[in-house]
Amino acid sequence: MGMASGAEKGTEEGMGYAVGSMFRGQCMTHTADWLAASQRGHLYRLKRVLGAACVASVCLWTATATAQPAGGGAPSPLRLCYERMDIPPWRTLDGKGLNIELIRMAAARAGVSIEFVTLPWKRCLSEMQDGSLQGVFAASFSPDRLSLGAYPGGKVADPALQLYVDGYVLVKRKQDAVQWDGKSMSGAQGAVGAQVGYSVANDLRRMGVPVDESSQTALELLQKLQLGRIGAAALGTSDAAKLLADTGKPHALAASLEVLPVPLVQKAYYLMLSNQLVQDHPDVANRLWQQIGVARRSPQYQKLLSEAKVHQP
Helix, strand or coil, X not given: CCXXXXXXXXXXXXXXXXXXXXXXXXXXXXXXXXXXXXXXXXXXXXXXXXXXXXXXXXXXXXHHHHCCCXXXXXXXXXXXXXXXXXXXXXXXXXXXXXXXXXXXXXXXXXXXXEEEEEECHHHHHHHHHCCCCCEEEEEECCHHHHHCCEECCEXXXXXXXXXXXXXXXXXXXXXXXXXXXXXXXXXCCCCEEEECCCCHHHHHHHCCCCEEEEECCHHHHHHHHHCCCCXXXXXXXXXXXXXXXXXXXXXXXXXXXXXXXXXXXXXXXEEEECHHHHHHCHHHHHHHHHHHHHHXXXXXXXXHHHHCCCCCC
């Protein structure tokens, strides 16, 4: 069955509340009559009003049922969290960016109300896990996260429903001999740093590389590298480009750091939704995910990518 339009929903809800108000008025009248009857001792009247009490029970159920939110009680708006930092062109703290626009397009097509929230990344994930938030973005696929929330496609994320593709690069100090050829790493004097909760940390561990996962932000990570506290840094491609492009400040990071030419890893990023939402309201979750795929391929979104000079597969 298709979704009702906003006007239809408003009419249905208005009718529900009107009917509920009428029933509540009748129930109050029956209660007053019952008290009057008991005081006067009119047994016949009492029996008739007790019968009306059954109607009152139906009234209460009807009034309550008509007040339930549309969509079978699905949370509205859905609260979707992203990390509290600017990562252009994908997302910014003032609610702009390609991820934001894509999700808005998809939500409008799916008829789903959404609200964006910014928090530290690990808190986004933990609050999705406990159901305080209904989703987080942008999350690369990691089996370890399936206990925290759900990906479009289930146990293996569906690339057709991704938000975008981006990657990680390896950043080193210019005087260090760190090398990465796409298969093996050498020359790092110390652990490779990664941000807390980022999946690239597990990628590095699988390569047998020691990892320092104590940095909250990309800037903190590069500052730690600049001071020689770590041997190299695994950083999102967009983060590295933004932070190393600013050469106008004293002690600019770009003066002492550089990105190795071979990408460390390429990943697709997704909107994850809470396990509670997917279990209780799979229609809402699947509708939103499917519309992300549709909106990403739309001429409107392709135009935004072109204007931002971003190439996506």
